Amino acid sequence: MAPGAVDIHTHIVPASFPAYAGRHANVRWPQMAAGSDCRHCNVMIAGKVFRTVSDECWSIERRLEAMVASRVARQILSPMPELLSYWLEPEDALALGRHINDTIADMIAEGGGRFAGLGTVPLQDPDLATRELERLMHSGKFCGVEIGTNVNGVAIGDARFESFFQAAEELGAAIFVHALHPAGMDRLVGPAGLAALVAFPCETAFAIASLITGGILTRRPKLKIAFSHGGGVFGLVLPRLMYGWKTIPELGEHIRQSPAEQVRKLFYDTLVYDTATLAFLIERFGVTQLCVGTDHPFLIQEPDPVGAIEALGLSASECDLLLFGNASRFLGERS
């Protein structure tokens, strides 16, 4: 029997957080507060409700029920992105991250082979992040880590993060990049939810572009890195970047390999909610580069990720790549 769908884009929130035990004032350390019913809690950050979340965030039993409904065989667990906490002092972020990573490891152990994990590292201190990545990978419990598209406004393609990506490449760690605190917030007109709808896709494109234009992808050719939401809007940035790369001598010298070739080595999730869009991304990035992603258990999760792939009318072997084969390569597992 073929393995079932592997969902690389799912999030967890621990059922509780330890009290802050560090030495700084006014720290954006998360706390849980009771929600309106027994199955929901409020994640409090800096005294405000950041998000109301359901028990699917921490309950393996509840997740397994949801996975039956969505025909997902395995979930890759990663933190709710706001928990990446790049805005904390590094030692505080490390302490919080350890709690989150321990939670993920416990959920994997409880899940009987149905879960794998992407941890968190304090990327605001690349050396500390590298040491935590080494610890996670040597534990044998993690496939890699989730990181944000930027660290306090600095895109991940900046030179300061290259030592971290070098370590990830050497360790064989899978890096899942999720949109976080996006650029362009000052351009939004309307409800707060627009940040995730409009600014996230652009933010992800900025991160991909920065890895290309910063040279990290050419210098770290074995890096396994995946991007949320189908790479955001990068699929439409690419032809313009390609034209500039071909016609502007300064860019041609600066970017050593065709951007179109570079992006066909990256991974992307399928979380685009639209068949024609998914087909466009497969054409642009390659049928070997997309993996199921749902954003489970959050509000705008894709309820039918397998159906979205079936609707493409691909061959059975291509479907299998999208459902689990590409994810196995990204995660460094044998399929």
Place this chain on the structure above:
Amino acid sequence: MAPGAVDIHTHIVPASFPAYAGRHANVRWPQMAAGSDCRHCNVMIAGKVFRTVSDECWSIERRLEAMVASRVARQILSPMPELLSYWLEPEDALALGRHINDTIADMIAEGGGRFAGLGTVPLQDPDLATRELERLMHSGKFCGVEIGTNVNGVAIGDARFESFFQAAEELGAAIFVHALHPAGMDRLVGPAGLAALVAFPCETAFAIASLITGGILTRRPKLKIAFSHGGGVFGLVLPRLMYGWKTIPELGEHIRQSPAEQVRKLFYDTLVYDTATLAFLIERFGVTQLCVGTDHPFLIQEPDPVGAIEALGLSASECDLLLFGNASRFLGERS
């Protein structure tokens, strides 16, 4: 004989600028300086070379030569976007804009029917911008105006600009929106040219989104508005915005008409440098909504805009829509 291609995205720079005669200090008022040869000049802003431009920017004779080479029958002239000068005091921007608008009117008169024009208005003062728009439209010399995607960081969908759009709708003025001073500059890693390549497409998407989420497009249904660079990356923002609109009650109440329907009433240029991308945009926005655009005479201009359309394999009547029919509707001309 069928009319030839109409290029809605071309820019002009006056051959010279008047000396600043206003009352403010440290004004970013442009000046021309000699270039390295007789056919180039440097546009100086705040004492620095903003861009080296060729005589195609102001010479009708040189433009007509280029149009033969690119098979463009008519050009719509609009200012180099940096000249929109929203960062000047309104009365200074009006004075500079009058010089630019007069230059465009002179070029149209000199061009023997081969040119039409989009002027500039000081949108940092919406009332003043409305009065200048009225003057331009009543002159009979302009189809409308070019505006930026934002005015000093405020997206054009903000409520403060609605009175201007209302006037544009009532006057039948065509509005061409061009990326300007984009969001996300702090996310770029590499040469300065990346702003136009990576940040412009996102910036344009933010502008389109703001007009939808700000409600302007539903309240001004007859507004004729076109976006540069194929609408930037909005084609890939749309499915995510649609999913949010369908699933998040707050957004469903806030946005009164389907975003997918709203964007099929906007116009876009074809400046995307890639056949598959152009085909994707036609599918997404409609074959009735795209118009030739080249960015002539700037560095990353599309050299073969007609060939780009021919490569799509469309019917003759669909080709004619893209080459001139849609532009006629956008510009309010009889085709």
